[in-house]
Amino acid sequence: MTFQISAISIYNEDGRIRTVPFKTGKLNIITGDSRRGKSALLNIVDYCLASKKYVIKGAALRNFVQVFAVTLVKDQQQLFVARPAPAGKAATATTMCVVAQALGAPPPQWAELNFSTPLDIAKNVLSEFADIDRTVRIPAVRSATPIPPSVRHALFFCLQKQNEVANPDLLFHSQGEEFLPATIRAMIPYFLGAVDPDQALLENRLRLLRHELAQLEAALAAARSLSAASGQALALVTEAVEAGLLQPPREGMTAERALEHLRQAIAESAPTQIPDAGDDPVSALVEQRRGLRERHGRARARIANLKRAAQENNEFLDQAAEQHARLATLNLFAPANTADQEPRCPVCDSHQPQLSQIAEVINRDLGRLDADMTVIGSDTPEINALIAAEKDTLQEIRSALGRNQEQLDTLTAGQRAAQGQADVSRRAVLVQGRISLFLETAGRHVQGPQVVDRREEIGAKIAELEEAIGAGARDDRLNSFVSRINTKIKDKAATLDLEHKESPIRLDPQGLTVIADTARGPVRLADMGGGENWLGYHVATLLSMHEWFSEQRSPVPRFLILDQPSQVYFPEDAPDSTALAGPDRTALLNLYKTIQSTVEALDGDFQVIVMEHADLDDEPFRSSVEARWRRSNDQALVPQDWITADINDD
Incomplete structure (x- = not known):
């Protein structure tokens, strides 16, 4: 108690x-x-x-x-x-x-x-x-860490200030304060008894695992983007070639191969003359960047076109389904069972010779609609797959643009440092010094912790917890409990002779209000006329909730x-x-x-x-x-x- x-x-x-x-x-x-x-x-x-x-x-x-x-x-x-x-x-x-x-x-x-x-x-x-259970954890507002319920949260249902007791826009205490409506929504299931403490621990563990999985996927994506040689490494390899420390590499440049070339460059003695390096590497990088930007623009345009096509498909399917329902008309115009059977009106059973033609036209339109819906429906998953593939391509292009910018920055920095170095050997030594500094930094990076792919293991734990918790178990309990409270509210609305007392009345835990489901549609508390109704529904709702709190031994x-x-x-x-x-x-x-x-x-x-x-x-x-x-x-x-x-x- x-x-x-x-x-x-x-x-x-x-x-x-x-x-x-x-x-x-x-x-x-x-x-x-x-x-x-x-x-x-x-x-x-x-x-x-x-x-x-x-x-x-x-x-x-x-x-x-x-x-x-x-x-x-x-x-x-x-x-x-x-x-x-x-x-x-x-x-x-x-x-x-x-x-x-x-x-x-x-x-x-x-x-x-x-x-x-x-x-x-x-x-x-x-x-x-x-008697509030402090071991329960409720997802917090604006925080990744869940919070335990407290007496402060219970007061949402115990106090009604003068500006709250008949307020059409505020049903609970402190609902008008910033960020508190979200907290009230989060706490209602616990105080109504819809949160089982053991299940709450499982749900919190599931939430943490999902967060861990998202972080792991982000780390793996970052690691994949670094699998190719970085722009700085490629630029240093180019400088080493220009300085005569390396021969131009012929194979693809991975991160490991680039490091091997750079180690080889610092092991070489400085040359006496610079070999012909061919075209200007900076110009080549600028041209490469222009091509990457064009590919980037085309990929974005393709994604936009595919998304537009998917949206048009969905709109067509919605309209076609509605038209199909209208044409079907409960199979009233079914074809005759025999050739000599006279067509009759499905309503008055009178002889109507023209009904066969009408039924034929309707059935033909239905068949054409079925075929179109099948074709469009099968296209939508393919379009979504193409969108996902284009997004992966767009991410690769962005990574390539990043590496290209690193190469440009490093090359231009190296060229500025080499200006005035007429002596070939002095320039080569300068490049070797820059390479040594890079290798030392890269060595520290390689020695750092590597990302271990544990997605399968975490996914299995998530599936196990989801099965143990059950899909929507808390929501089902909450809806059931709120339904019981709604019956109490309606009874009190009738006793108080409130507006819409004859209609079903329900507490809306998400909207934090009371709604009357009338023949003309839902009517929220704010739309019910008169202070007497606002006051009545405030009192009826809180009394009904406290009846439920008492019956369920809630810690409110x-x-x-x-x-x-x-x-x-x-x-x-x-x-x-x-x-x-x-x-x-x-x-x-x-x-x-x-x-x-x-x-x-x-x-x-x-x-x-x-x-x-x-x-x-x-x-x-x-x-x-x-x-x-x-x-x-x-x-x-x-x-x-x-x-x-x-x-x-x-």
Whole structure:
């Protein structure tokens, strides 16, 4: 079992404590006027559950409160968690006080608080207290390393701020923050129970193997591109020939053969005259580069043409399949079984002599379409194979261009160095020195680790893991669980009398919204009219998810905090508008009856805390009110005697 909240506490600089108690397994309502500290209760819970930000708002809290704390309980265990306000100009406090207490113990005195637990450690302790399995690894956003789920991820389903509880575009807490929607999508399967811990380990191992295979293939491709002699080696061989150290080689130049020629060049004594080297090697390389660029352009053009042909084939097959379906018409115009059989209308069974001709034309068109689709369908794999071959050719040309550029760079550098060296022997010695430096560097490269082709071995392990995991096993479980939750959402939509209540309603874990499948097509939450519908579907969805969390013993904390759900019925700052009348009052009371029904059905395993502006005399609202913070009774979260200076808001 995971935890609920039994109290929220604040400490002032004198060490005085203000504690707001809550009943576990019950509906708790804090009602009051605006700017009395109601919304701060949600922020205090968020801050004390290891938020990376200082989320506390309001001048009274920021100026006159030094420590924020929550008391968490589960079964017979109690955990007190306190966090100080940031000191000085710090953005947030990075240490916390986490203390295990006897069940029912009051908050410790300020002098007893020891803020020595680092934020990350505190988050781990809270996650373990929620029974979150930290051995599970979930693929992370913007990172190759998967991350374990934590209490911070569970809060997506436990908190609804004032700007979230009836927001048509945001269904979950923090969904509007950058990058967090992807994290919510990743965490939903785990908290719904669709991620088996053992299978999660296998999936993580499979992911690592696939990454290793991709890296190995990239390394092997790089090694293949270096199998031919590098441009620098070829250029040095050309310089050695020009300097009279080598005879022009006649065979193909591999990397090993080029190194043999260069070793031979430094072993030769400097010549007294330079042999005729024939044409200018730089000009030959420039001409070779021009030819490579032309081949490169032609290869790219061929790839573009082939891709266009493949696309046209696919478009034709789609249109032909649609036309074929229209012509087939369920074989209504079948040919007559015998020559003397009269053709009859397949609808009214009347004698229609012209039907034989119509059937013949349709069947002939169908046959022609079948033949065309067969021919085009068989061409598509061949075109894809040609595209792959052209891409390999393009890569070879690019490698050749790279080697050509190296040769040009080395030759021109050598020619610049040799300028002014009229003495043949001095120029040959200079070339030998450059070759010696290259061989020394190449020797170190050869001694480096060689790439071992383990693709077959890794591929076998991947196939084994894929078979063990099963294709789409997690997705199948997730879809099954979401389907069960959808039934609960629809039932609550009917109880709340929401728009589209008669249509199938479904939670969309990818879009992070609720969708109604109407006769006219899907309608997303943002397209459902009215704040009452947005609020209703928020509450219906989160209540249904918490019912599922409880049934599945999920490690999501067993509380839901709603900040001012009645805002859709009247403005928050309307003076003395604490009582509603007519349909609005009926709708709001129905909302609380639905919440109370869920709390009672879960029999102590679920707690709801609501901060409200409204104040209803009807049940279950009246008996669930834990405090009334109003200007008329001088009650607020921060006691008036703590405020020792003028502030703009409280």
